[in-house]
Structure formats: C-alpha cells, structure tokens
Amino acid sequence: MKHFFGFVRKEFHHIFRDRRTLIILFGIPVAQMLLFGYIITTEVKDARIAILDHSKDETTRKIINKLASSGYFIIAKYLSHEQEIEACFRQGTVKEVVVFEPDFAQKLQNEKMASVHLIADASDANSANLIVNYTGAVINDFIAKENTSSALPLQIISEPRMLYNPELKGVYMFVPGTMAMILVLICALLTSVSIVREKELGTMEVLLVSPLKPLQIVLGKVTPYIFLSFVNVITILLLSNFVFGLPVRGSITLLLAESFLFISLALSLGILISSSTSSQQMAMVASMLGLMLPSILLSGFIFPIDNMPGWIQWICYINPTTYFIIILKNIMLKGLGFMSVWKETAILAGMTLFLLGVSTKKFKVRLG
Amino acid sequence: MMLPVIFIIPLVQLLILVNAANMEMKHIKICIMDNDLSSWSRLITGKFGNSKFFTVQSNTFSMEEARQQIENGRADMVLHIPPGFERNLVRENKAKTQLLFNAINGTVAGISNAYATQIIAGANREIIMEWYGNPKTQGGVAAINIIPSFWYNPDMNYKIFMVPAILVLLVTLIGMMLATLNIVREKEMGNIEQINVTPIRKIHFVTGKLLPFWIIALVMLAIGLLIGKLIYNIPMLGSLPLLFVVAGIYLLAMLGFGLMISNGAATQQQAMFVMFFFILIFIMMSGIFTPTDSMPHWAQTINYLNPVSYFMRIIRMILLKGSGFMDILRDFIILLCYGIAVITLAVFRYRKVS
Numbered sequence: 001m002k003h004f005f006g007f008v009r010k011e012f013h014h015i016f017r018d019r020r021t022l023i024i025l026f027g028i029p030v031a032q033m034l035l036f037g038y039i040i041t042t043e044v045k046d047a048r049i050a051i052l053d054h055s056k057d058e059t060t061r062k063i064i065n066k067l068a069s070s071g072y073f074i075i076a077k078y079l080s081h082e083q084e085i086e087a088c089f090r091q092g093t094v095k096e097v098v099v100f101e102p103d104f105a106q107k108l109q110n111e112k113m114a115s116v117h118l119i120a121d122a123s124d125a126n127s128a129n130l131i132v133n134y135t136g137a138v139i140n141d142f143i144a145k146e147n148t149s150s151a152l153p154l155q156i157i158s159e160p161r162m163l164y165n166p167e168l169k170g171v172y173m174f175v176p177g178t179m180a181m182i183l184v185l186i187c188a189l190l191t192s193v194s195i196v197r198e199k200e201l202g203t204m205e206v207l208l209v210s211p212l213k214p215l216q217i218v219l220g221k222v223t224p225y226i227f228l229s230f231v232n233v234i235t236i237l238l239l240s241n242f243v244f245g246l247p248v249r250g251s252i253t254l255l256l257a258e259s260f261l262f263i264s265l266a267l268s269l270g271i272l273i274s275s276s277t278s279s280q281q282m283a284m285v286a287s288m289l290g291l292m293l294p295s296i297l298l299s300g301f302i303f304p305i306d307n308m309p310g311w312i313q314w315i316c317y318i319n320p321t322t323y324f325i326i327i328l329k330n331i332m333l334k335g336l337g338f339m340s341v342w343k344e345t346a347i348l349a350g351m352t353l354f355l356l357g358v359s360t361k362k363f364k365v366r367l368g
Numbered sequence: 369m370m371l372p373v374i375f376i377i378p379l380v381q382l383l384i385l386v387n388a389a390n391m392e393m394k395h396i397k398i399c400i401m402d403n404d405l406s407s408w409s410r411l412i413t414g415k416f417g418n419s420k421f422f423t424v425q426s427n428t429f430s431m432e433e434a435r436q437q438i439e440n441g442r443a444d445m446v447l448h449i450p451p452g453f454e455r456n457l458v459r460e461n462k463a464k465t466q467l468l469f470n471a472i473n474g475t476v477a478g479i480s481n482a483y484a485t486q487i488i489a490g491a492n493r494e495i496i497m498e499w500y501g502n503p504k505t506q507g508g509v510a511a512i513n514i515i516p517s518f519w520y521n522p523d524m525n526y527k528i529f530m531v532p533a534i535l536v537l538l539v540t541l542i543g544m545m546l547a548t549l550n551i552v553r554e555k556e557m558g559n560i561e562q563i564n565v566t567p568i569r570k571i572h573f574v575t576g577k578l579l580p581f582w583i584i585a586l587v588m589l590a591i592g593l594l595i596g597k598l599i600y601n602i603p604m605l606g607s608l609p610l611l612f613v614v615a616g617i618y619l620l621a622m623l624g625f626g627l628m629i630s631n632g633a634a635t636q637q638q639a640m641f642v643m644f645f646f647i648l649i650f651i652m653m654s655g656i657f658t659p660t661d662s663m664p665h666w667a668q669t670i671n672y673l674n675p676v677s678y679f680m681r682i683i684r685m686i687l688l689k690g691s692g693f694m695d696i697l698r699d700f701i702i703l704l705c706y707g708i709a710v711i712t713l714a715v716f717r718y719r720k721v722s
Binding site: 028166193306 | 384387388392469470471479496521522524531549551632640642
C-alpha cells in the first residue's frame, strides 16, 4: 500500500509540474461558462434594421419610433428605393428592412387595413425568423394601443410559459454540457495520454518490474485525474450557482454519484484508448476525434438530437455522454429524482462494466 | 497516406457535422391539450398538425399528463386551449391559449415560440375572416397586415447557413492545428536542434514549415466547397476567387497564431491544450451559431481581435448573398493588416536557439 501511495504522489507531481496544462484545464470550464453565460445568446437585441418608408406620415413615424425604442432594434439606415435593399443585405449592414406601403396612414384610416412588408436576410434563418417575429409583435402592439377605444375583435392571446428557464438563459443548457465535456477531456484524454507517454518513453517497463501490481499502476495513474475531475465538477457547480444563479434543484448527492459513474466510464475509455495506441499523438487524435467531438456535437449538448437524421441519432444513442447529459438536466434543472433517471443510469453502468472488462483484459494481454 | 485524409476529413466533417449541427426546427414535438374541442380550437390544433415545423406527439386532457410529457422529454412543448375558448372569443372578443415550453435549451424554446405564435396568428386571421366574411371590415377596427419575406433562403434551410461555417472550422483546424503540432513535434523529438544548427535562415524554415499547410488548407476548402455543392447544393452567389483570396489571408493570421503557440509550448500535449482553448473561444465568439449583434458590447469589441469572426462573416456573405469586393472592403482590409501583423510578429518572435 505504501508503494501505491508513493506512486500516486509521483503522479500528482507530474500533473502539478505542467502548469500550463493545469491552467488550461481549469481555464476551459471557467471560460466556457462565462462565454455561454454572457456572450452566446440568440435573443434579439440591438438588431440592425433599415426602414423604407414610402408613405412618410404620422403613423409610420410613430411605428418607427416604437421600433427604435423597443430595445430590440437599432435603426441603422433609412432607404428611399427598393433597389437599395439588396445592397444593404450584401454589405451585411442590416438584417431586416421594414417597408411601409404608400399612403399607409390613409389606408389605415379609410380601408382599415394597411400593409407593412418585412424583408429579412434569411441567410441566417433562425435569427431572421426571430427578428421578423419581434418586429411583428411591436407593430401589433402599436395597433392594439391605437385601437383602445374599440377593442380588436376575436383576439387570440397566446401566453407562452418557459418552464425551467424562464429567461431563456444559455447557461442552463451549457452547464450540463460543459461538465460532461470537461470530464471526458480530463478522464479520457489526459489519462490515455499519460499512460501512453510512459509507453512511448519506455518507462512503462520500469513500472512493470516494480513491486506494484498492474492494477495498482492503473489505479495510481487514474487517481489524480479522479481528484482533478471532482475539483472541476465542483468549480462548475459553484460558478453556475454563484455567478449565474443556477442552483442544483435536485439532490446534490445523487448528482455527484452520477458524476462518479460517468467519471469511471470515461476513465475506462481512456485506459482502453491507451492500451490500443502506441504514441501520444495517436492517443490524442483518437480521444479528440472519437470522444471529444461526439461528446460536444452528438450528445444533445448544443444541438437537439431529434433534429438529426436517423443514422446520426444512432451514433448519439451509443454515445455515453448523451445519457449523462440527460441525467444532469433532469437532476440539476428539472429537479427530478432517481426514478426519472434510472434507465439512463442503468445504461451508463452497463457501458462502464463492459468497458472496464474490455480494457482490463486488453491491459493484461499487453503485459503477457 | 496524406491524400485520402485530405479527401476524407472534409467529407466526414460535412456529412456528420452539418447534419448534427442543426438548429433547424422541423420536428418540434408538441403535446396538444385541447379542453375546448370546438371548431375553432380544432382549427388551431389542425394548423399545428399540418405545419412542417411541428409533429403532434400526443393528445391529452390533463395538465398533469402534459407536464409529465415535457418532464420525460417526450414533448418539447404543450399547446393548451382552455375550456370555453370559443365562447370567450365570441363573447368577450378575446380568448387565451397557453403554450408551455421546455426551455432548458433557450434557443430552441425561443424559436419554437416564434413559430407557434405565427401559426396561432394565422389561425386568428382565418377565424376573423370566417366570422366577418371580409377581412377589411373587421368590425371597423384598423389592422396592419404584416407580410414577411425571407430573402436568400426562403425555405429557411439551416444547412446552407452551417456549411460555410463548417468550412471555416475545417480550414482553421487543418491550417492551425496541423502546423502547430508539426513544429512542436520536431521540438519534442529533439530534431529542432539539428535544424537550428544548419545554416537555414529562420524565415526560410518557418516558410517551409507553414507553406505546405497553407496550401493543404486551401485545397481542403476547395474540396469542401465541391462537396457542399454536390451534397447540400449550397448557393455560391459571389466570386470564388475572392473567397480564396480572403481564405489565404485568414490562414496567414491563423498560422501566425499557431506559430506563436508552438514557440511557447514544450510538448505536443501542451500545444494541443492551448490551441483547443483558443480555438474554442474564437469559434464560439465568431457567430457560428448565434448572431454576433446580440452579444454584449464589450464582447463585440473583443471580437475585433477574433480573426475567425471576420472570415465567418465574409464567407457567408460571399457564398449566400453574393457580396462583392466592395461590400467586404472594410473587413478585408482589417483582416489583411491583422494577418500580416500576426505572422510577422510570430516569425520575429521565433528563435532558432532554444
């Protein structure tokens, strides 16, 4: 046992000596959380629009003022010709042009109906959709206020309610994803690289003839990374709680237990990679392409799985990160208990057992 | 060995990433809770059923069940039409419908809400027309007819938005990552010492190291564009030579960054991590998924230093909107100065002695 602890201490020294990697390791989750918390939003704010007012009357001026003061838009340009719209979009200076038809106020007065044309630059389809929707809402709101004397007939009011995340903050989605990503990064990537390095440098032989048992070598290698992972998980949870006001709604014990399950899974993946590759670069490429990319893109972290074509959904469903993210979302954000995640937990546990079995077997084969 | 990789990487990236990185809302799973069951409420639910954006997953009458559907992820949203909806609409001239969204993914919820609101507004117009016969005389109250039109992408196809972005990713990763790792590998292996004692001038060494990757990245871009055209039929409205000139300049900046990282890193692992960190931030801030306009001002200011954001903007403008040289002049000049500055600084800082 003494040998074992000595070995673990050596591993810790190895990790703490490489300051740059260490800083990045703690920097990534912090930077990511701050990025997603403050910068990455899809809400419409200060969208630059242009006005093409063929009517230039009292009513259109009022609507333009409303648009400008709504906070959603900045009126960047006033156009005088239809031809200018194309040039505006090509320069990318505005995202939408609001066109009022001639005699707008008059038509509204006499015929009770006037048209406004919203032309959006839909090369970014989702933003275009949101911007058009917001513009429509501002205009409808204007006309509803103008009509206060006689209420609009037969009006259907739709009341949206955003469950779990009423302010539509990006952090809600990114906390679980970041946690999963950083665990894969530390447990799978770093572990595999650190074991392969011993192989590449030839020091693995030295370890194998030492009084340590192979199992102890592997355990000694992974212990510091388990520790690092937990420190990172706790950093992320503290940040999300104190900086973004996102508390863990479910049980923290359950959350940590599930994290531990996922950590063991990622570690066994790392060991598996290290026993199937012989150079650091190969291990890095394998864990980057085989684990990092799928865990970011094919896990429901950023992109909803339902939108993907069937064959990609299959890849998502053999990707363990997918299940871990579902578990995290259910516990952290929805505040559900173990009963809601037992299926995912069972799948993860099964995968872990399988991978552990395969990787220890492979490791032994190499020793023989 | 290298040749198949050059073809396979862009193909795989475009096939998997473009399909995976999809914010196109086509199958929003909706649970309908119609407690009114009147002809008008059926008109609304029917509209949701016919919409290409929504897939009706289930029908229920209890709120309990509807919420459970959201909780276990079987539905993304619930449309609740309360009892007495039609009666209220006629008697009080207004009636409410409630929409519940699973808003953990705020973007998806926001966009789903936008689509749902449009559908309900459309149904509302139909109901008014049905009731009054003529839309222009809706009980003497004025209304504004809002006509939206979506240029450059009337089908709201998210893929043509994503393909250029994936190409940027491809060029960046190949150009920067391969070049950096290549130099650091020489360092780690000790080969660099041998090169350092040869009479080769450092400018020649650096050019010799970077030029192949510069060329490979541009070739990748060409292949990627070809694949994008063949598989996704992305529009190419603007001038391709202009695009390649911009890409060449952009790569100068990214290769310069790569060189700087390799100057500082001792091992491949370190270089990899530092690069991963910067590329992640550069790409996330570049407007790859979210508009840069809605970022806070300080972030937009920082973004002036982010080369990826220039290229991301320009490639979309050229391909999707046919922007010409004069349209991108300002970004072009900034990127050019930036590229030259970074690469000069990086070469200057490179030391032949370790």
